[in-house]
Amino acid sequence: MTQLGTRDRIVAAADDLFYRQGFEATSFADIAAAVKISRGNFYYHFKTKDEILDAVIEKRFADRETMLAGWEVEGKTPQDRIESFINILIKNQSKIMLYGCPVGTLSSELVKLDHSAKEGANSILTLFRTWLARQFSAAGCMELSDQYAMHVLARSQGVATLASAFKDEGFVNAEVQLVTRWVQEKISSHASE
Amino acid sequence: MTQLGTRDRIVAAADDLFYRQGFEATSFADIAAAVKISRGNFYYHFKTKDEILDAVIEKRFADRETMLAGWEVEGKTPQDRIESFINILIKNQSKIMLYGCPVGTLSSELVKLDHSAKEGANSILTLFRTWLARQFSAAGCMELSDQYAMHVLARSQGVATLASAFKDEGFVNAEVQLVTRWVQEKISSHASE
DNA sequence: TTTTTTTTAGGACAATCATCCTAAACGACG
């Protein structure tokens, strides 16, 4: 049971708050209060708000990387792995219905703020994109792999957006099933060629 | 050539700034500067920032209503009308690649801020949803109409989100074509029953 | 122990925010 360092606790709290409230709407004081440390201590670890954002993005990137790597181990077929990805929408359903997709909403926000960290946020989407494309590629989808990856990513983002707006559980379940079936069709059609 | 009133000019400027920068990131001063009036004059027309937001949402709602009504006139078949909807992604492509979908991003932001106006923002999405469902219904899709409407809406939102992140024109065009084809298939399959 | 480095606390700072106020300018109408 290793005690988490102060820096890590700050990043974890910021990660959570940026997700639930957004980056712009979260203040130094908010994070400090969540971690229960003084603003001064805060400044010792992070000189600017942008530095925290960078750290949060790094953490999110690393978290997703290990998540994807895990599926690469447990998922036997590329199709299984892609389905694991789609099923995030089910696994995190309650949170997504409250705050949307952490990756997509942060990316949207930073694009609007024209923030220098927007490329970093987008890199997580790119991580998903290339990972999905690799799975489709392994499933024999050839030069269409990247297009399929973008398609799955887009539909996931769309479902997350409407889930947070309408908070309709049935809708999320139905769409997940549709995307899953779409993937099955594409992969099997490529296999039969 | 009627001179637009000050109030309308404020709402128009706020509409634009909320879209490009987001609601939270846009200040009274920003809007006042865009309209070239003093903050005092501003306060004469709107007592709080929330009042401007309400006005902007009302305007956006009305704008979309007339847009949909226009398609109802010029579009001969329900399918034509639904395609008009999907083609917003093409028509506003350059703006969407810069700032995403005005309706979806505002909704996402207000949900995170847990802002009292979030229901108003969502009502624009509901406007789209019911309009699309009505078209599917007219095309004979019966009890599946609402589900289809949500599907088209979700995919449009997803495309807009990824468009602003990746700024890939080809991706938008390809996805628009896919959604259009999906609509065609669904409608024709229902017509043949 | 003493010394040195790392970590923490909390106040001070200027800037910016939404909001509010007063008074001047304007326009319609007598």
Place this chain on the structure above:
DNA sequence: CGTCGTTTAGGATGATTGTCCTAAAAAAAA
């Protein structure tokens, strides 16, 4: 012309923001 309601300008306010500083506490090294 003068009067009155509408519209405008711009300063004042108090709260909050991100940032910075200094000094005390804690930990590590000597």
